[in-house]
Amino acid sequence: MTDFWVLLTGALVASCCAILGCFLVLRRMSMIGDAISHSVLPGIVIAFMMSGSRDSFIMLLGASVLGLITVFLIQLFQQSGVQADASIGVVFTALFAIGVVLVSLNLKNVDIDLDCVLYGEIAHVHWNTWEMSGMDMGPKAVWMLGITLLIIIGVISLFYKQFKLCAFDPALAAAIGIPVALFHYLLMGLVSMATVSSFESVGAILVVGMLIIPASAAYLLTDRLGAMIFISVAIGIASTGIGYGVSIVLDASIAGCMVCAAAVLFILAFLLSPSHGLVARKLRRRTLSGNTAV
């Protein structure tokens, strides 16, 4: 049963992240995803301090707010003349530092563990179950991730056209009258939600891997956004399965193995993709030069 819950959690994390990751990669905002995944820490801690419980939904709210504040601050500094990547760096390190200070000030009465926030422990998922009128309803994390995934799928499929246009040509989108800023913040809100619901299971840093690696691999395999999203989800889920298997064999961190598996799949796509792969490119170049020689 443990295997089932871990795999289900991993697959849900992978799907949430893989869908959103496609838009981040296309809009060249991968490092903003990284920044959000770090800066939700103070949101989690403050929500915990105010509510006094590890009620996941309050944490989700706190962290989503912090995610939006992060994006807002990054844009504010960028507009006042700081380079884009430097403003990302300044904002997320400052917020992360606030989070670490808050955790260490409340170290005695807090059962938030820094290690747990950063690395996550997917193997503990099935212990933290949700009971409803005496019935065991399964792990809390699965419920939370499931709801997050539903919200993500709902929002993305409702506004698919708008998101697509914003991803490829924000100027055209703005000219047509699509509120680009609104969709930008909507996407960032979804990214923070996905980060928070995943952090307990895979940890804040490895969420970045699940966001970016499957989406980038899919970007190398197809030229269509719809296909890219499905391939990205498939790669994410596949790396969850492979990673879990490897982690059992090696007796190592499950989340770490999942990201490594995703990285291996990315390297395969990088080398062997039929359209954009390294080998295909070399072959095409060889046939081209062969043709010209003849």
Next chain:
Amino acid sequence: MQSLLDMMTDPNSQWILLGCVLLGLCSGVIGCFAYLRKQSLMGDTLAHSALPGICIAFMLTGTKSILLFLIGAGISGLLATFGISWITRYSRIKSDAAMGIVLSSFFGLGIVLLTQIQHSDYGNQSGLDKFLFGQAASMIGSDVQTMLIVCAFIVIACTLLFKEFKLISFDPGFARGLGFPVGVLEQLLMFFIVVAVVVGIQAVGVVLVAALLITPAVSARYWTDRLGIMVVMSGLFGALAGVVGTWLSSTTASLPTGPISVLASTLLFIVSLLFGPRRGLLAKRIVRSRARQTLMEEQKSRMRDLVKEGSSL
């Protein structure tokens, strides 16, 4: 103030203070070049990708020495930079996604190695994870001596190669035209960033080490347009943040040094953002309101002239 004096006289705190000041100084200096070359987030990437190097160095030798970790982390950091440049050169993936991919896969590998170390019976593995969150208080004399040598090396090298680094920061094409070995210089700069990052990891941890590089440099940029002054100011800002961090964390129990230094550095950044001459928000607002006033006065005097002309007609 009493506590500040206590800190100055306590030999243990002296080491930590010296370590934090040196660290702030040398990462502030090197951060300027990284900022100008638009490589600010490189520090973050390198810090994360140092982890597998540190783990492998520990697994091979079984000792926790900062020098060995430096070598291991340096090698894996260089591999990470090669990975990023390969991905961007040979595929259509952009540099930001390439950074994210390399960062998270190296870190994932590092975590796997870390759990391997924890599950096997290496002797003194405790404290290895302290490297990740940083614990400045765990610095001892020998660590600080290594840091002293490394920082002195970086600062001297930056002084000697100042002209070259300046050129490749602003106009690498021109530098190549003049016949400078731009590739070598870029790799050298990257190597210095790797060294600064690895030295910083012990004090402030993997995540926050990026702030040591970025924040002082961005703050210094608000005060001056000259690179020489910017580098000196950035180094001073970094050192000041180190002093404040050590001081506050030694006076209050359970305040970690690294994050407090980062917050002090961020505070300096906010002050610079608001009050920097010419570029600061306040200065910009003053300039704008002055421009508006002169415009109004000009318009008023023109109107007066028009009225005068009209009445004389």
